[in-house]
Amino acid sequence: MSDYDPFQDNMNGLTLQEAKPKLKKPPLYKVILLNDDFTPMDFVIEILMNFFAMPQDKATQVMLQIHTQGVGVCGTYSKDVAETKVYLVNDYSRAHQHPLLCTMEEA
Numbered sequence: 864m865s866d867y868d869p870f871q872d873n874m875n876g877l878t879l880q881e882a883k884p885k886l887k888k889p890p891l892y893k894v895i896l897l898n899d900d901f902t903p904m905d906f907v908i909e910i911l912m913n914f915f916a917m918p919q920d921k922a923t924q925v926m927l928q929i930h931t932q933g934v935g936v937c938g939t940y941s942k943d944v945a946e947t948k949v950y951l952v953n954d955y956s957r958a959h960q961h962p963l964l965c966t967m968e969e970a
Contacts, residue, residue: 891970892945894952896925898933902956902963910963911937914952939970 894915896907904926911922915937929935940948945967952965 889941891939892942892967893939893970894937894945894948895966895968896929896935896937896952897964897966898929899962899964902961904930906956906959906961907963910952910955910965914948914955937965 896910907926907929908919908922911917911925912919915922917925917937925935925937937948939945949965949967952963956963956965
């Protein structure tokens with residue numbers, strides 16, 4: 864017969880410490896509008912106000928950045944929210960016959 868007893872501590876004084884999972888926040892994504900030569904500036908401001916809840920003065924600033932620099936950040940969101948906003952803006956733009964392109968990239 865062996866000396867092993869399953870109901871007795873046979874760890875010889877060793878204790879176990881449970882490993883805590885290392886959690887990290889999910890990545891955020893920037894939603895971006897790209898400049899084109901056909902979409903009216905007023906339509907871009909409308910998009911920024913309606914889909915990104917920007918006040919008119921902030922929407923005008925972002926629109927001018929898009930116009931002069933070719934790209935502008937509309938906001939930073941979780942992946943699902945960013946994907947939804949990209950889809951909604953692109954769909955709305957096409958429904959109004961504008962080539963405005965909305966994309967996203969990891970922040």
